[in-house]
Amino acid sequence: MKRLHFIVLISLLFSWLSFSQSAIIRGVILDEANLPIEGVNITANTGEGTATNSNGFYELKIPFGEDVTVTFTHVSHKRVEQKFNLKNGQEIEYNPVMLIEVEQIATVIINTNTRQSVDGVTSISPQMIRTIKGAQPGVENILKTLPGVNISNELSTQYSVRGGNFDENLVYVNEIEVYRPFLIRSGNQEGLSFVNTDMVHNVDFSAGGFQAKYGDKLSSVLDITYRNPVDFGIRTDLSLLGGSLTAETISKDGKFSGIAGVRYRDNSLLLNSLETDGNVEPVFADAQTYLTYRFSSKFHLNFLGNISSNKYNFQPENRQTNFGTLQDPVALIVFYDGQEKDQYQTYFGAFKANYFANDDLTLKLIASAYHTTEQEYFDILAQYRLGEVNTNIGDENLGEVEFSEGIGSQLTHARNDLDAFIINVEHRGDYNIDDESTVEWSAKYTHEDIRDRLVEYEVIDSAGFSIRPPLFSQTNPQPYEPFSGPLVAFENTRATYRVQINRVQAFVQYSKRTDWDGNEVFYNAGVRSHTWNVSGDGITDNDTQTVISPRAQFAIKPNWEKDMLFRIASGLYYQPPFYRELRDSEGAVQPNVKAQQSFHVVLGNEYSFEIWNRPFKLVSEAYYKGMTDVNPYTIENVRIRYSADNNAKAYAYGLDLRLNGEFVPGTESWFSFGYLKTEENIDDRGYIARPTDQRLKFGALFQDYVPNMPDLKMYLNLVYNTGVPGGSPSYADPYNYQLRLRDYRRADLGISYQLVNPEKTYSSRWKMPFKELSLGFEIYNMFNNQNSITNTWVRDVYSKQQYAIPNYLTPRIFNVRLSARF
Template sequence: MSFLSFCQSAVVRGVILDEFNNPISEVNIKANTGEGASSNENGFYELRIPSDIEVTVVFTHLGHKRVEVKFNLKNGQETEFNPVLKVDVEQISEVVISTNTRQSVDGVTSISPEIIRKIKGAQPGVENILKTLPGVNISNELSTQYSVRGGNFDENLVYVNEIEVYRPFLIRSGNQEGLSFVNTDMVQNVDFSAGGFQSRFGDKLSSVLDITYRSPINTQIRTDLSLLGGSLTGETISKNGKFSGIASVRYRDNSLILNNLETEGNVEPVFADAQTYLTYKFTDKFHLNFLGNISVNQYNFEPQNRQTNFGTLQEPVALLVFYDGMEQTEYQTYFGAFKANYYANDDLTLKLIGSAYHALEQEYFDIFAQYRLGEVNTNIGDEDLGEVEFSEGIGSQLTHARNDLDAFFVNLEHRGDYNVDEETNVEWSVKYTHEDIRDRLVEWEVIDSAGFSIRPPNFSTPNLQPYEPFSGPLTAFQNIRALNRTQINRVQAFAQLSKKTTWGDNEVFYNIGARLHNWTVSGQGITSNTQTVISPRAQFTIKPNWEKDMLFRVAGGLYYQPPLYRELRDSSGIVQPNVKAQKSFHIVLGNEYSFEMWERPFKLVTEAYYKGMTDVNPYTLENVRIRYRARNNAEAYAYGLDMRLNGEFVPGTESWFSFGYLKTEENIDGRGYIPRPTDQRLKFGVLFQDYVPNMPDLKMYLNLVYNTGVPGGSPSYADPYDYQIRLRDYRRADLGISYVIVDSEKEYQARWKKAFKDLSIGFEIYNMFNNQNSITNTWVRDVYSKRQFAIPNFLTPRVFNVRLSARF
């Protein structure tokens, strides 16, 4: 049987067994879209279903309990599902495991939407699951940003229904981040590629997150409530099937988490959004879709005091900080997109996509901080136990910002998809983008340490005290003022060929393509500059005709990242229009081994990769804010190994274990190689699901992440060649336990239960072991020794949450 097919449908196949592993013949298999099949004498079946919609498939046989499963498959996707029909016991209707051959060929990891909806976290969403994958590093549980194989947050592509979405520009702290753009309650498919992706995806250096929202096939309402907020999602379809729509509103309040941080004060972190995806089928050949999103994120913070204890048991040290002032930040985004699909025939699909993105962002704060650094009373029994009794350092800091950004992006794109034959597919696209950014940056910082005003690190006037009096001016430690009005016009295009063939008895797939990207930077006071890059890419996959189910893949090419506005702005806030596209040569070698263990299916995925980068734009990373030098004055490399074992460690559930090794270094101005800010050497991730055997409605999940520390423990103004201090290792464990009261497989006599299709209640423990992870360091000067102490800024502690989920 061919392992790849290019068609406007998908295939589900497998073997149906009873409890004793005997094949069952004459099983009736019926899809709610009308398709049907039955199993043969060997229990084998094959069912072709429509793609790009949610399809419910029911397996029934006389004397056995029915199994109902929902599939969300893409064009040409082939999935293996092997149900076990039981007689008298409770049937676990979860998909055993999906062997998704199309994704395997493309080097894509597919994640079940149900897993994303069930596995929550301090910042729930797709990103909470991504952090358990190899090669993906997230060291701030309140952030939706992630780095992949040594790249930074700006190097990741995110698509929703083939429409590119953007992240905010000014956000500097994970505390300020709101909800992820991706609404998990609306998701149909989640595909993720960590490198070596095809030309049909855009110009970034690291990864692609490809999301598909579902088109409803019935009417239902889903709600999720917790102590941190809630969501309400509704979907419907008209009687004639021409109109369908799904809409969702979400509300998030992180006060429960942020009020447990070391910095005490009044905090109001309120985030809300509304999102919809609508489809109208004018004819069988012409469909019009609309994707809309409105998001408002407000973060108001009035800090009061903070105490951080660090040092050793023999020499404990504490930092006490007293604050005055407040921070007011607000991020509003408005996004709308129309997508028209014209199905000319079974082989040709033409698409026209138009979208607009508008971001209004502001950061206003005036915060005055006075600190004491001193020795801690460790005498057990004293009334002042834990108090600072002797000051070693005193000082103050005043920070001020009035930052406003108004960004408006418009996109217009034509895409095409043509099946030359059952084994050959051609895709192409032409896209125009206009970006208009208006940015006012006013930010300064004054530091007083031990009674002396600290000058900026690059201050040119020498201080020869006490031998000569210092006559230079008092200067703020940081003083950034800029007013930028910048326009960027882009023309992008790609074409690619995908073909399936044979090589002897082996099946072979290859994909070749190229992208073109032309952009012009202009604006007030800016000398216009135009650049063009061409990015060739290729993939080759072979499935040997072996007894063992093996697949080998090699992918690579030249990947460019033309600069966005943030990459054009240097550390002083000035736009540098001559910044080049960062360039990276990728090579990825992959292997997938599917096998059975404990009579259940498993898969081991291994990938080795290398990236050689030139024209690198160096940057510093402060929490989640990236500050670029806006100069292509570095070269870099990254290499590593990613491994992931997933399968049914517990029958009826999917779990996985991940391991990643990474080394990435950069050479700035020819001074030699040093670790990059994302050099996270080792990564371990575990997502484990289980249930009580005699009570399958009582379920649990365990989400474990361990990352070694990254560089970033040095002051932001420091020369990275002088400071190579790493942050502490990141360790986190989240636990969730839930009880399913109602699900679709049960029949209930109680009247109130009949109103629900699904109903569950549970609780969650975030950071179960209360690990003190840090994201940055605060640097404080000792008045006596003149040395600086690195005081860690800790992330979220242990937090308990209660959750109620329902579907009507």
């Protein structure tokens, strides 16, 4: 971290601010239908008062250190009173439900679905994220059950959305953009998601047509908010795959609060179940913190920090893969020598200053730094036999290779190093013109400094003959005369670059909610600009480029008896190239790669209704994306290799459906369906399927409990995806390789029993320290389906054909889990 000298000047800008002598209560007031109530009068017995806006939101300042009674009144609802005694500078969220017929008060956790449905945003409960685990637990484990989101590798946190690839997704934590490592090529090497689920307060996800306030990517936005603690607490989670520990606290005067977590994960249980036998040491760990200091009611300073270490050591020994059909079974047997050692160290820190000038104006200053050092070293010799399998039942050699169709070897070598340092400085602001109109804006500067050394080669030997690259210029005159050319590797890439990219981004957007002839109407319009320049050693042709991205949304909630909402979103979205998109298949940096462009149209409908006197919602979205200046790519497991040339155009269209509600009282479940078609036209040769063309998707997340034993709970996580194109061998024409992988089918089951429930009291001494305690049992890939993520290409010495050997993912795995909160 020699270059990670990050000077923070934020506090100096606001040092003149005075300290608060009050506390703040804020929240949203809902009615029995869980809808916000406008015009609720809120008064304190000390004289302070306010009222809710059209969204049901309010904020009230009260004196600290004394009992204050706050009264909520509305002409059509029953009166509510609540007593508070807060500390100096303390802020709490209080969300009462005002009933009409019964004098009763309930406090609820705010549900943002009502407000954010007009934005096309899906909100996910943090409690659900912490409850629903998986082979790769976290936010991504829930995302894969949503329509339009495809994850076909349980070892990876990467996901594609509506035909986009892994690099087309934005991720924010408390309005701070976060990054992922560059060099990872396999899900086996991936460790932990950046997002620590035990620290999460709110999760919002948009699959397209998002607002101008979000950055320049083509596919999706994942917007995470970490929580500010209101009390001391400790949460821990232990399983056969690792563990986590999270602690949170708040100072006596309420000015300082902090939450911190450490996580450790060892994927040996998963990786030792794969086809390739060997010694594997996949160890991943991170430490993360989110701190807040309230200098006054007007000025808050936040810090987000993360340190992570991913280490993947592998010594493969042998592998056997059976494929083909029952009539023509084929087996691949491989014996290995060598090892792989990969290491990814990342450091991230960000300061965010919030200045609440008044009730309508908020100013923010965000400064962040990201530093990653990555190494990918391996030398692996693979010697293989490809042959026919003995299918005679009762034969002692059943399942063994009897006749070899291909014999060969492959030597792969890599010494890849990357050092990337990224800094961001951004000013954001929002101003409430009135209770119904808001203006938001931002100006951001980014500097990316990347040092990259790429050294890779692959030598292929088939039946005693070294395979030359097909693009080699020297002709082979054999058998008429001896070939005197040098032996060369089938693939050989050597490149060293130091690249700097400077970016200036800005946006402004206007949002308004109003009433039109008795119908609720919301609309948003905004525009983004993005200017960047690529420079570095040996780079001379580096023009400065600029793109302008207008975006708009419109939603209407008709005054109908049925609860319906209609939404349309459209815009011109750009994705200026990141470093990986500038590097072609040979490792050369192409500085003048243009931004990929996509025109989005999204039509949405939400229908809320009741079944069995419980709430349900059906969300439907149809979308179309027309893309130009497309940068074609190939996917190998999770590694994306770009052509670094804007020589294609593409499109994507589809339909997403999601039905969610309380199928079982008190629990949320959903079923989703998606249809997608995405194709690209490279060099005007005609349209072919893109690597992410996953036509049909079905997902289900179902929760249940035993009626007479509500502490005994279960979840079922189901995903079905049709297969994507299986890729093509090196140097091959993708137009000739359009066969698809088999369908992806996976079911994860979790059963847990809550030994301690926060809603109960316990007399047992050993239970007294716990607020929550549960013991769980999980089955991953319950039906033991053989799913594949990519192909290995092997040559047949006789027919000269290449066979696509599927690389299978994890089989059925059992896991136990212990979770506790103190």
